Amino acid sequence: MSNGKVYLVGAGPGDVGLITVKGYRLIGQADVILYDHLMPMELLQLARADAEVISVGKFASKHTMPQERINALLIEKAANNKMVVRLKGGDPFVFGRGGEEVEACAEAGVDFEIVPGITSALSAPTYAGIPPTHRDFTANIAIVTGHRRDEKELEIPNAGTIVFLMGVANIQKIIDSLLKAGFSAQTKIAAVENGTRYNQRVITGTLEHFVQTVREEKLGTPAIFIVGKVVELHEKLNWFGRKPRVLVLGTHPEKYTHLGTIVHRPMVKCVGLEDCSQLDRALERLETFDWLIFTSANGAKYFFERLKCKGLDARSLASMKVAAIGKTTAKRLTAFGIVADLVPEKESSTGLLEKFGALEMMNKKALLPQARVSSAELPDGLAALGATVEQAAVYETVEIEPADVDLEHIDKILFTSGSTARAFVKKFGLVPAHIKAYCLGKPTQASAKEHGIEAEIVPQQDK
Known part of the structure; x- marks a missing residue:
């Protein structure tokens, strides 16, 4: 048996903030990541720079890679003593074929672990302001797949709320099955498209006219359907839809x-400069400055990286005071052992100048590590207060x-x-x-x- 291991991780429904703490940590540790498309792509930014990241597709009815090949790939990578994270949208065991994947691992003698995720069956209704259960409406819920293998009949459970997953292409069959099972044509139904994502859309109606409604609204995937009296609460509880x-x-x-x-x-992203001669000249005479002023967390990052390269550390700043443009920059400075002496409430060059305006700045020398292309507002404003300002480019932004x-x-x-x-x-x-x-x-x-x-x-x- 190899020392490799497969972690089946539920990536959540779409909002990147809904990944579990354990899932978040494992993504950053993995040697190999296999991911579906129905998951927050931002999570891949957590991967190590040297991690192997493999798309295995899995759009609705369109699979880039057959399930059997995915199973084999998990086993193959783990057999090479790799830590493998299999990222699946929602929860891996809720209509995600996760059971089949870990079955294959078990049969191959590959160690595995499952990290549950938040399923869209519960989170999409929540983000639509539709509680799946409510004491005044229903005490039970059923989660049903919207399509069956080999065109089998849909089984409609006896529940106060029914949530259908993967059913957009089968909406006519879902409605027919509900009516056949005895549901009233006036029963409330909602579709939640792109649930929990910024482009979430909610469409409500009744069983009687809903097929026509979703066609007119051009409902897309991924989407879920919620059937039951709780749909009536959407307008009242639609918290997410009201946020800009x-x-x-x-x-x-x-x-x-x-x-x-x-x-x-x-x-844009920030990158260090190849030519640091401007900053290097300033680092040779740090003791001559009265103030060191940071206008961004990136300025702090690249300044201290260069300081370390020159064999120096925070002790070399003992003769000067340090200012930060805002709380984020000030927090970044603490990682380098620096507590800022001046942090304005108003996070801007104007805020800094207001603070410095209350101090005696005549003939004071200020070092300003900043981007290669920066606003002149702060250096010009400090000069107007009588200070001598030396600007040093420490990074640049690239598109x-x-x-x-x-x-x-x-x-x-x-x-x-x-x-x-x-x-x-x-x-x-x-x-x-x-x-x-x-x-x-x-x-x-x-x-x-x-x-x-x-x-x-x-x-x-x-x-």
Whole structure:
């Protein structure tokens, strides 16, 4: 028996935040990852740089790789003493053929473990504001596959709420089976398309007219159907549908959850510079500076990487004070043993200047590690206060191809830097009329305007 092992991991229904803690950890440890398409693709960003990541397809009725080949691949990779994570949408044992995959492992003598996931059968109704069970409506629920092998009849259980999975192509057969089983034509039914994702759509109706309704609405996959009186609660409890959907193009999307449902599609990434001579010259005379000012977590990261390369550490900063543009940057600094002396409440160059304006800055020397292309607002503002500012480029931003996003399902867009505005216009053109645009600060707002984007400054989070 090899030392390899297969972990069958439920990736959850679509919202990347619904992965279990154990599943999250295993993805980052795996030597090999086999994944389906009906799972949050963002999870693959957790994989090690040297991990082998293999798509095995599994769209509705379209399998890139036959199930038998998937089973064989799991065994083959584990036999090579690999830690294998098999990522499956939802829960691997709820209509996911996970049982067949670990059966194959068991028969081959391959060690395995199952990590449950949140099934769409429960999470999609929850995100649609439809509780599958409710004391005033029903005390039981049944989960049924919407299609049967060899065209067998659908078995309709006697339950107050019935959830059908994988049934979009079979909606007529599902309705007919329900009516044949004695359900009233006026029974409530809902379809939840792309459940828990930013582009979730909910369609409600009654059995009598629902086939026509979903055809008119052009219902797509993946989708589930919920049948029962609990569907009546959708309008009242539709919490997710009321949240604005916010496209964030830069880093640290977790900082903006107060704005709505975050759709993170980075269009730029930060990379270190090959030529660090500008910073190196400053590092040779750190003792001459009064202030070290960081305007981003990336600036801190690349500054301290270069400091280490020069054989230095935080002790070399003892003679100066340190400022951070906001809480995220300040938190990043703590990883390097630095507690910022100055952190403005308003996370922007304007916020920093307001703080420095209350200090005596005449003839003070400030070192400003930043991106190669940066706004002049902060250095010019410090100079106006009488400070001598030395700017040192420590990284640059490069454009990257973003993951797919349907702008029809976006309500707001947040530009976190001038480079994100430039990249957006290059990729998509102008911001669609139905989307409200925001920028983190005035320099980004000015850059956005240069690219034909009218945007407001993003509102601060209430304390």
